[in-house]
Amino acid sequence: MVKLNSILAHLAFAHLAVSIPTDYGTTTTSNKTLIGCLDAANVPLISASDADYAPAVMPFNLRLPFFPVVVVVPTTAEHVSSAVKCAGAFKTKVAARSGGHSYAAFGLGGADGSLMIDMKKFRDVIVDPNTFIATVGSGLRLGDVATRLYNDARRGLPHGTCPGVGIAGHALHGGFGYMSRMWGTTLDNIVEMEVVLANGDIVTASKSTNPDLYWALRGAGSSFGIVTNFKFTTYPAPGSGVRASWSWTLDDSASDTVEKKVKIFQALQDFSEESAPSNIVFGVFMTNGFIDVSCVYWGPRAEFDTLIAPLVASFPQDGLPTPTIADYPYIDLLVVLGGGEQLPQPENYTKHDTFFTKSIVAPTKLTTKSLTSFFTFLGERGVEPSLSWFVIADLYGGKYSNIAAQDPAGSSYAIRDSFFTFQLYSNIDGANPPVTAYPPWGFEYMNEMSRSITEPQPETKFQAYVNYVDPSLSPQEAHELYYGSNYQRLRELKGRYDPELLFWNPQAIGTS
Ligand SMILES: Cc1cc2nc3c(=O)[nH]c(=O)nc-3n(C[C@H](O)[C@H](O)[C@H](O)COP(=O)(O)OP(=O)(O)OC[C@H]3O[C@@H](n4cnc5c(N)ncnc54)[C@H](O)[C@@H]3O)c2cc1C
Structure with a gap:
């Protein structure tokens, strides 16, 4: 304490x-x-x-x-x-x-x-009955927004799975979830914001009003102002969705385990590239001796079964697990995806973790060399008694993805060409462990895990996801990985809107 x-x-x-x-x-x-x-x-x-x-x-x-x-x-x-x-x-x-x-x-x-x-007192959700554009207060959490859009108007918005995540940080820096290949990221659906600037002015940012600010806020919001409320495009909530997963428990010391994991991941990469429609999202969860391919399909079960058959046929057939498949009404599926937690959240939130995370945005398929190196690292170095870890690879891209389909010049968010985005998450188990419990060697361990993916594939320009912010990066490294060629324009706009760097954090725009 x-x-x-x-x-x-x-x-x-x-x-x-x-x-x-x-x-x-x-x-x-x-x-x-x-x-x-x-x-x-x-x-x-x-x-x-x-x-x-x-x-x-x-x-x-x-x-x-x-x-x-x-x-x-x-x-x-x-x-x-x-x-x-x-x-x-x-x-x-x-x-x-x-x-x-x-x-x-x-x-x-x-x-x-x-x-x-x-911003916790900014809690409005108002859906315009004609345009279905929702005005949403910036202090709400994703579970609150989802519940109120659904209860008030049977509408939905693409966003992440954890109901406790705040709408503002999430939307201003991306916002990926199981509807995103169909509807884009949360950020892609911001049509307008009320924002307080560094000089105290209260202004509107939209495509037609302060368009430079609108561009900068959507990707680098924390450096440009305080958003008090958003206007979002919303969508008719799907009637139901299918949740399916294939889980392999494998012996990491067995000689063929690495090869098997590589084949599973490659099967998914191949399917995702050309055959995954926009209404499906895959996630691969990996930890010691375990790999799970899950998906959500926003459509009827029969359609899903037909769609998924070629993918299942391309998984290694030896030891193919029996899948768990179930369909749920829309709002119930959001609860399942959130780990069973109820969606509405208390104004005073009390959940915590003690963790360090890295991310890798892969614009292309991972090569056999990269996957082999990664799964070899997990097999040989995965067991660390004082640190838990997992890796999740989420499908962002593929031919039919509506994340990639957005205009890359339309916002400062710079990872449009992500094929898979990896999150490498390490934490200390326990309710409230002391701050010092995270082992100092954990940072380098997670960096090595990350390099086991990127180094064998030097021909690929990997980036990182600003919503999975990595505080171990220098400002310059962070800006390059998060914003690439958009950084120069962001820096110029920072000079115009906030020359004193009032809106600041160690990786804020303007710190490099
Ligand atoms: C358990 C967990 C699950 C997650 N799941 C997902 C997921 O499924 N998909 C995904 O894409 N991401 C996910 N994330 C990452 C999440 O999107 C980011 O951490 C996000 O930035 C959190 O937003 P927040 O408002 O809760 O955080 P905060 O810490 O409140 O804010 C994050 C940043 O935004 C700034 N900010 C906050 N409010 C405003 C405002 N009103 N105006 C301007 N700047 C503001 C803050 O200053 C800070 O820099 C997850 C994170 C956690 C911890």
């Missing part, structure tokens, strides 16, 4: 008096501190000496506790604007938190001493 004294000690600098810009209102004594400035503007806040500060700054990733100088809990866009102006006046970095699920705790600023804007 957070030790309040140490927080107060290293937050002492925050209350230094600085001169107030003349355009910023009154000059009372209290207005000479950041907190005083916020108080004068009636912005609801939690300061470090408040009893509810410790739970308010608890990160999702317990490995990365950071202590904001103050937590602001606005209820209006005007509060957000006042908070941003105060932060600017007192040269304090700003970070917004939506669901707090950033792998690097960037919602807390990714370092001590930021002003954190907790």
Whole structure:
């Protein structure tokens, strides 16, 4: 748990008096501190000496506790604007938190001493009955959004599976889920945002209003403003979907296991490239001695059975597992995909993990050499008693994918050509392990695992997924991997919209 004294000690600098810009209102004594400035503007806040500060700054990733100088809990866009102006006046970095699920705790600023804007009070979901465009508050979590779109209008939106993930961080930096090959990423469905800029202005960003900002926010949102609400395109919720999985439990010490895993993965790659329609998404889950190919098909079971037969025939037939196949009504399937957790989430969220994650965006098939190297690494080095790990490879691409079909120049999100995106996730088991429990060697171990895929395939330009943010990367490495050639334009726009780097985290646009 957070030790309040140490927080107060290293937050002492925050209350230094600085001169107030003349355009910023009154000059009372209290207005000479950041907190005083916020108080004068009636912005609801939690300061470090408040009893509810410790739970308010608890990160999702317990490995990365950071202590904001103050937590602001606005209820209006005007509060957000006042908070941003105060932060600017007192040269304090700003970070917004939506669901707090950033792998690097960037919602807390990714370092001590930021002003954190907790958006949890922005909870509207309003579906326009004519256009079916949904206005969604930036403090909601995916489970809340899915439930309310469905209950209010029988509509859906593409997004990830974990109901606790926040809509804002997710949508501004991608947002992949089991509807994404059919409907695009969450980001692709943002038609408009209300956003507070670094100078405190409250503006609209859309294709026709502030189009540069609209481009930059969709991919690099945390560096360009605080989104208070989104307008999303929504879709009629499918009646039902099929969930299927084939699970192999294999002996990692057996001589043919690597070859078998390679063949399973290759069968899926080959099928996915040409034959996977947009209404199917595959995910491959891998850990010690185990590989599972799962999918969701948004359509009738009979159609699915016909579609999937050639893939199943191309899996190694020796030891072919009996699949688990079931169809579910739309909203029930979202519950299943979320691990059985109920979709609506409490305003004050209390789940955590202690973890380090890497990602690899593979624009092409992995070669036999790469797959062999990867599965050999898992077989030889996979058992680490003090660290759990898994790898998930999600199908983004293929001929019929609507992620790849979006205009690559239409947003700063830069991984349009992902074929499979890999997430390499390591964590410490247990409810609330101490921060120090993550072993220091774990970082290099996961890096080696990652290199076991990329190094044998030097001809391929691999990227990484900004929503699986890897805090071990330098800003320059992160910008190259997340944004590639879009980074230069992002940097120029940062200079225009936020020249002082007020919206900051260690990998923010402008830090390299
Ligand atoms: C358990 C778990 C499951 C996940 N599953 C998936 C998945 O299925 N698919 C997928 O694509 N990703 C998934 N992710 C990754 C997830 O999409 C990202 O971590 C995402 O950025 C989290 O958003 P958040 O709002 O919860 O996080 P936060 O920590 O609140 O925010 C993340 C970033 O966005 C910024 N931000 C937050 N709110 C705003 C705002 N209103 N305006 C501007 N900037 C803002 C923050 O400052 C921070 O930099 C998962 C993550 C976890 C931990």
